[in-house]
Amino acid sequence: MTAGKTAKELQMKRNRYFDFGMLLFGLALVFLMGCATVRPMDDSAMTEYKIWDNFEKFKIYQYFVSRDIVLTSTETDVQTSVSGGQAFSSRSTHRDIINLLASTAGKCLEYDTDGETFLKVGIEFAQGSKNLLWFYFNPEDEYFYLDYTDRSNREIEYAGKTYKVSYEEAKDVGAIVKRLTTAKKATKDYQNMEPLLLFEENIKQKETETRRTLGGSKL
Numbered sequence: 166m167t168a169g170k171t172a173k174e175l176q177m178k179r180n181r182y183f184d185f186g187m188l189l190f191g192l193a194l195v196f197l198m199g200c201a202t203v204r205p206m207d208d209s210a211m212t213e214y215k216i217w218d219n220f221e222k223f224k225i226y227q228y229f230v231s232r233d234i235v236l237t238s239t240e241t242d243v244q245t246s247v248s249g250g251q252a253f254s255s256r257s258t259h260r261d262i263i264n265l266l267a268s269t270a271g272k273c274l275e276y277d278t279d280g281e282t283f284l285k286v287g288i289e290f291a292q293g294s295k296n297l298l299w300f301y302f303n304p305e306d307e308y309f310y311l312d313y314t315d316r317s318n319r320e321i322e323y324a325g326k327t328y329k330v331s332y333e334e335a336k337d338v339g340a341i342v343k344r345l346t347t348a349k350k351a352t353k354d355y356q357n358m359e360p361l362l363l364f365e366e367n368i369k370q371k372e373t374e375t376r377r378t379l380g381g382s383k384l
Contacts, residue, residue, distance in 0.1 A: 203229060203350045206364045208307035220276050220284075227365040228271040228288050231355040233335045234298075234311065236263040236321070236328035261326065264335035265290055265298070266343055267351035267360075285312055288362070296324040300362040309362035332360060 204210065206228070216222045238261040245254050274297060275287035282304060287297035298321070299312040311330065314322045319330045335344075355361050 201365050201367050203352075203363050203365050205231070205355075206309050206362045210364065210366075220278060223273040223276050223286050226273070228273065229269065229350045229363045229365070230265060230267055230271075230311075231351050231358070231361040231363055232267050232332055233340075234265040234360055235331045235333060235335055236265070236323060237261070237331070238326045238328045261328075262337075263323070263328070264337065264340045264343075266335060266340060266347065268344070268347045268349050270350075271298075285309075286362070294324070298323060310359050 206226075211217050214222060239258065240261070241256060241258045243254055243256050245252060247253070269290050271288040271290040273286050274289050274295065276285065277287075277299075278284040285299050285301040286309065287299050289295065289297055300309040301312040302309050311321070313330070314320055314327070320327050321330055322328075350365070351363060
């Protein structure tokens, strides 16, 4: 009897430990899921994330533009010399071209506002350069657009130079390589508009699940 009782007690203990172990396993089963979407930084986003209440929150998001921006600065140098009593001129032209692809990541370093209707943000797209492209908030459609220094001539000031702005797709070798090696962030939804300022919205979801396998109940 003693041996049978002891065996039965051991089996009951094993069943209890088995059930308890499965219960612990179930409680530890937690699913952490996250997804990232890119959307325009606009009034609805700023309201949702309470940026209107604290503009410092602009600095915690990753930014992109909705389409390629090409900046071109042209410098011309004319040298005049005299030879044999006759003047000669030589002209050299250098074009500095900067491509900002739609999937290039940027971060907000500064913002400027009067607290009412005027609001713009400065985005750095070259790591550590401190060179900013400014985007202004348009209250008419509530998007952020590239802020021109001279809109009539399509010019902006960037890194101490004046650049002409165009929105054609950048097609030189460097741009093609970067496009192939960079995750695509911008969609075609805004390709017929001036470039919009987009931001990456990260959403985390947590789900828990409890599973147990019953060990049975034997006599």
